[in-house]
Amino acid sequence: MGFLGTINPSSWSSYFTHNHASWCKYIRYPTSISCKQPTLFTSHRFKSVKPENQLDSMHNGNDAQVLNFPGGMVKFTPDLKFMSESLEERIHCYRVLDDFGQPISNDFVQIDEEMAVKMYKDMVTLQIMDTIFYEAQRQGRLSFYVTAIGEEAINIASAAALHMDDLVFPQYREAGVLLWRGFTLQEFANQCFGNKYDNGKGRQMPIHYGSNKHNYFTVASTVATQLPHAVGAAYALKMDGRDACTITYFGDGGTSTGDFHAALNFAAVMEAPVIFFCRNNGWAISTPVADQFRSDGIVVRGQAYGVRSIRVDGNDALAVYSAVHEARKMAISECRPVLIEALTYRAGHHSTSDDSSKYRPVEEIEWWRVARDPVTRFRNWIEREGWWSAHAESELRNSIRKQVLHAIQNAEKVEKPTVREIFTDVYDVPPSNLSDQEISLRETIERHPQDYPPDCPTS
Amino acid sequence: MAAMLQAIGVASPSVAFSDHYNKSSVSSIRSFPVIRSDARSSSGSIHGSFKPGKIITKATATQTESSASAASKPGHELLMFEALREGLEEEMDRDPRVCVFGEDVGHYGGSYKVTKGLAQKYGDLRVLDTPIAENSFTGMAVGAAMTGLRPVVEGMNMGFLLLAFNQISDNCGMLHYTSGGQFTIPTVIRGPGGVGRQLGAEHSQRLESYFQSIPGIQLVACSTVYNAKGLMKAAIRSENPVVLFEHVLLYNLKERIPDEEYVLSLEEAEMVRPGEHITLLTYSRMRYHVMQAAKTLVNKGYDPEVIDIRSLKPFDLYTIGNSVKKTHRVLIVEECMRTGGIGASLTAAINENFHDYLDAPIVCLSSQDVPTPYAGTLEEWTVVQPSQIVAAVEQLCK
Numbered sequence: 072m073g074f075l076g077t078i079n080p081s082s083w084s085s086y087f088t089h090n091h092a093s094w095c096k097y098i099r100y101p102t103s104i105s106c107k108q109p110t111l112f113t114s115h116r117f118k119s120v121k122p123e124n125q126l127d128s129m130h131n132g133n134d135a136q137v138l139n140f141p142g143g144m145v146k147f148t149p150d151l152k153f154m155s156e157s158l159e160e161r162i163h164c165y166r167v168l169d170d171f172g173q174p175i176s177n178d179f180v181q182i183d184e185e186m187a188v189k190m191y192k193d194m195v196t197l198q199i200m201d202t203i204f205y206e207a208q209r210q211g212r213l214s215f216y217v218t219a220i221g222e223e224a225i226n227i228a229s230a231a232a233l234h235m236d237d238l239v240f241p242q243y244r245e246a247g248v249l250l251w252r253g254f255t256l257q258e259f260a261n262q263c264f265g266n267k268y269d270n271g272k273g274r275q276m277p278i279h280y281g282s283n284k285h286n287y288f289t290v291a292s293t294v295a296t297q298l299p300h301a302v303g304a305a306y307a308l309k310m311d312g313r314d315a316c317t318i319t320y321f322g323d324g325g326t327s328t329g330d331f332h333a334a335l336n337f338a339a340v341m342e343a344p345v346i347f348f349c350r351n352n353g354w355a356i357s358t359p360v361a362d363q364f365r366s367d368g369i370v371v372r373g374q375a376y377g378v379r380s381i382r383v384d385g386n387d388a389l390a391v392y393s394a395v396h397e398a399r400k401m402a403i404s405e406c407r408p409v410l411i412e413a414l415t416y417r418a419g420h421h422s423t424s425d426d427s428s429k430y431r432p433v434e435e436i437e438w439w440r441v442a443r444d445p446v447t448r449f450r451n452w453i454e455r456e457g458w459w460s461a462h463a464e465s466e467l468r469n470s471i472r473k474q475v476l477h478a479i480q481n482a483e484k485v486e487k488p489t490v491r492e493i494f495t496d497v498y499d500v501p502p503s504n505l506s507d508q509e510i511s512l513r514e515t516i517e518r519h520p521q522d523y524p525p526d527c528p529t530s
Numbered sequence: 531m532a533a534m535l536q537a538i539g540v541a542s543p544s545v546a547f548s549d550h551y552n553k554s555s556v557s558s559i560r561s562f563p564v565i566r567s568d569a570r571s572s573s574g575s576i577h578g579s580f581k582p583g584k585i586i587t588k589a590t591a592t593q594t595e596s597s598a599s600a601a602s603k604p605g606h607e608l609l610m611f612e613a614l615r616e617g618l619e620e621e622m623d624r625d626p627r628v629c630v631f632g633e634d635v636g637h638y639g640g641s642y643k644v645t646k647g648l649a650q651k652y653g654d655l656r657v658l659d660t661p662i663a664e665n666s667f668t669g670m671a672v673g674a675a676m677t678g679l680r681p682v683v684e685g686m687n688m689g690f691l692l693l694a695f696n697q698i699s700d701n702c703g704m705l706h707y708t709s710g711g712q713f714t715i716p717t718v719i720r721g722p723g724g725v726g727r728q729l730g731a732e733h734s735q736r737l738e739s740y741f742q743s744i745p746g747i748q749l750v751a752c753s754t755v756y757n758a759k760g761l762m763k764a765a766i767r768s769e770n771p772v773v774l775f776e777h778v779l780l781y782n783l784k785e786r787i788p789d790e791e792y793v794l795s796l797e798e799a800e801m802v803r804p805g806e807h808i809t810l811l812t813y814s815r816m817r818y819h820v821m822q823a824a825k826t827l828v829n830k831g832y833d834p835e836v837i838d839i840r841s842l843k844p845f846d847l848y849t850i851g852n853s854v855k856k857t858h859r860v861l862i863v864e865e866c867m868r869t870g871g872i873g874a875s876l877t878a879a880i881n882e883n884f885h886d887y888l889d890a891p892i893v894c895l896s897s898q899d900v901p902t903p904y905a906g907t908l909e910e911w912t913v914v915q916p917s918q919i920v921a922a923v924e925q926l927c928k
Binding site: 238240269270271272274275279281282283288289291293296297298299300301302303304305306307308309310311317329330332333334336337340341495496497498499502503504 | 629655656658660661663665666667668669670671672673674675676677678679681696697700701704705706707708709710711712713714745746748768769770797844845847848
């Protein structure tokens with residue numbers, strides 16, 4: 072920043088001394104702070120919309136072994152030792168149910184039968200919806216689809232641990248969160264077919280769901296751009312003093328972006344109540360995590376930004392539920408961001424435009440899909456609790472299957488949005504140039520109807 | 531920073547404001563009325579046709595002079611950065627959802643002092659100092675806006691907003707559309723841009739040319755103290771994302787503005803000096819070079835019509851068109867680079883819509899397609915100077 076560098080340094084420092092008292096509450100790095108309470112100076116900032124009372128400046132004792140650096144006291148060492156690039160052991164992963172659905176932990180948030188059964192039903196619904204919609208794309212009825220196969224526990228359990236007031240900023244593999252919140256199968260189908268009942272009015276690709284009614288912000292194709300949005304929304308919630316947080320989802324690949332870095336940094340500095348949920352599923356299209364980063368996953372990055380973090384087994388619904396439940400409490404009551412890394416596996420392809428057998432062994436995919444299936448694992452648990460049976464299972468699957476097929480058939484038949492919707496919502500009111508362009512387009516369609524799709528409604 | 535501001539000074543100190551003041555007797559002979567939005571109803575007023583019966587007043591800054599005789603309040607004098615702050619402060623008082631994000635906007639008061647004193651008044655949550663990541667705090671603004679706040683994002687220099695291009699174009703501009711109208715993004719993105727005094731190439735960007743294609747955003751450029759405050763207020767009240775272009779060299783302009791509240795229309799151009807011979811279209815700092823050239827031209831016997839287009843997207847083709855139909859000659863004077871600049875789009879728009887009314891090809895004076903050099907003399911030669919404007923007018927009116 073060239074021009075800032077030309078400020079006369081002596082006038083700058085005199086500004087400091089003259090205004091030291093009033094500066095204390097604004098100074099980012101106060102020069103005298105006790106190291107016993109390193110967070111003292113941060114806890115007074117960004118708390119209110121009214122100016123705070125001034126902080127008293129504090130003095131430290133003189134100690135040759137420590138130095139007051141910006142940010143807090145730092146001890147000296149005579150040893151020329153570098154911090155290792157990795158810890159001796161990878162950060163441990165929190166898990167409640169073992170591979171067979173047996174609880175191995177007492178430290179989890181209990182859920183009752185009603186909640187457990189709803190969770191399970193939604194996980195099955197998500198699985199069936201994904202399977203059938205994927206088939207529909209293969210048959211040419213849909214142009215595109217993205218499945219969440221293997222990540223049902225992440226989708227449903229995280230949604231179940233939140234409240235409806237919490238704002239969701241998804242990436243694109245979180246349709247289950249919307250499903251939990253009440254989006255119907257028909258609404259999913261309408262968006263995928265882009266018909267006139269679609270919330271998005273046919274403007275986005277399939278699976279780019281969005282519903283302000285359900286506090287689920289419209290999916291954008293750009294990677295990790297939703298992370299700063301979530302921080303901004305959390306800031307808005309904090310300004311309003313609302314009892315809610317925001318949650319944002321992203322994958323292992325998304326953590327390489329600039330937006331990830333800045334969003335975590337911002338959230339920590341601003342003390343925003345946001346949950347960063349990373350679905351580490353091992354693959355970013357064809358890029359395995361070994362080619363994505365060299366850190367121990369994502370969880371270790373939290374501390375680098377001053378963000379509390381945890382690693383959980385993403386295929387364990389109870390673990391995900393407990394982690395999100397606790398994270399939400401922390402985020403809201405302590406007004407801080409929380410990072411959750413869920414280890415899981417992308418059992419399906421990246422999307423319908425991808426064939427993952429080209430870059431990973433089919434045996435690996437099959438093993439995760441079968442032996443590590445989160446839906447099976449959870450079912451084993453609820454069956455053991457006496458809340459589920461094989462009969463209920465087959466009934467549910469048949470019913471959901473019929474509903475999904477029905478929804479697709481209906482959505483296919485509904486007509487598309489009209490030509491008018493090309494030009495609305497660009498601005499609040501269409502400006503003259505867009506109105507002119509609409510007239511021009513309509514005239515062209517009228518003159519050459521054979522060049523335009525026959526089922527394209529003009530009124 | 532104060533020392534730097536004084537060193538920068540005003541672009542063309544020789545511009546006499548009195549020039550266009552003298553033409554204020556225009557209202558009686560002006561054949562086309564210009565609609566000015568009143569203080570309360572400024573939303574959704576993008577107009578394609580003029581509606582008779584609305585308030586008809588002059589759209590120029592001469593308002594203060596002529597109303598001084600009729601009105602009871604004499605107004606108050608202030609500098610442009612103070613006017614921007616006044617507009618921002620009035621909106622923050624009026625609507626608790628308005629907040630400010632940017633680097634050094636809080637306790638420091640902003641790199642050009644536009645937000646000075648606001649953090650002390652509203653607290654450091656509402657006037658937020660952000661870490662250095664333009665894409666992120668613009669993204670934050672998008673998220674906050676979708677959640678109900680009305681953020682004003684300050685780019686310390688417009689050029690830095692290139693780092694936020696992804697968020698501005700793919701999210702700010704698009705999310706209202708792709709969400710089917712479910713989420714609105716009423717943000718204002720503002721900051722100083724344009725060629726300053728030897729700030730170097732990276733700090734002399736004209737972002738209006740890069741941004742003009744983005745669907746879903748509005749672009750406005752302020753040029754006087756009066757329109758700076760009015761456009762700031764209008765931008766904050768708009769439901770659409772608005773990019774407000776300020777100019778580094780105009781912050782110390784001094785002018786008398788009304789005491790009473792006023793809001794200008796975002797989509798209107800400003801008639802600076804009515805005339806008969808030729809239409810001069812310009813915006814931002816170039817307005818002053820054009821007015822200086824106009825003085826010379828008047829002495830030489832020409833009668834130029836000067837319009838400050840103000841609204842860079844969408845263009846106010848109504849005002850511009852009426853002018854072209856009258857004078858039949860157009861000269862565009864801009865600070866953008868020649869290729870892909872605002873002038874290039876404006877030339878195309880006028881040619882498409884008013885071709886039959888032109889007696890001569892449209893001429894566009896712009897900066898060259900080079901990064902702005904640091905050396906003072908070289909820098910001066912990359913910006914259109916009044917003598918070039920005079921020569922171009924003489925050539926066109928031959």
